[in-house]
Amino acid sequence: MLKEIVSTLAAVCTAMTAGDTFGQDLNAMNAAFNARLNGQMQATTNNIVQSNMNNPYVRQMYLQYQQQGGRLDFPSYCFRYAETGGFTPEGTARAIQSQQMIHQRDQANMNAYLQYSAQLQRDTNDYRNAVQDKWARQRGENLSAQATYVSGSDGSSYQLPTNATPGQIFQDRASGNYFGMDIHGQYWMSNGQGWWQPLTYRQ
Incomplete structure (x- = not known):
């Protein structure tokens, strides 16, 4: 079975390298591989069951099983026999x-x-x-015409006009802070003591 699986994988790899990989239906190839693998496993199971059905000792055990009231048919019994290592x-x-x-x-x-x-x-x-x-x-x-801008230093937020003119400075009366917009549309905030920090527009 290992040889068959390896040969299937080799065929898949050959198909992928031989032609247009992107033109291949990989889902169909995967489904075909799985179907072939399942078929091989089922064939192996069928061979084991058939071997047990041809085994006189297993047949004799099955007759005893029936006499004790067992209800499995013979193929199912042979499968269980293999599955349980002879019960x-x-x-x-x-x-x-x-x-x-x-x-x-x-x-x-x-x-x-x-x-x-x-x-x-x-x-x-x-x-x-x-x-x-x-x-x-x-x-x-x-x-x-207002948007929320957030300070990166303490997370405080401010409602500022979205239509401010670059270079315009105005004061927020509630906080006492000064705000200005540069030529790139970036808002800056100052507490009036000489330092400015950027504000981020909250998306």
Whole structure:
């Protein structure tokens, strides 16, 4: 089986390097690879079951199983026989443990998918709300000709005119601070003691 898997991978790599990789339908190639791999695994399982069906000892065990009221058909019994190592206690314990591990892995994958989906929904809603809030704020700024600017030093915010003239200086009576806009449209703030600091427009 390993040779067949390697040959399949080699065929995929050859197809990707031989022609236009971007023109290839990679989803179809992946589906074909998975189908071939599943077919190989099913063929292996069928061979094991058929081998057990041709085994006189297994056939005799199956007759005893039927006499004890067993309801599995012969192919299913042969599959369980292989799965449990001949219905030995150790083999049965391994089969049960394997099934539990598969179930736990499937459950973990499902939980991870549900968590991812829920987080994606939250992120989508948060992004949509942020965009709508931004649009609403910008509409309000356009109507009022005021916008919020934030000080990088202490995080304080100020409502300043968006239509100020570069070089114009004005004072905020509430804080006593002076504000001015440079020729690049950058707002600066001074406390009147000779130092100026830039303000950031809040998006």
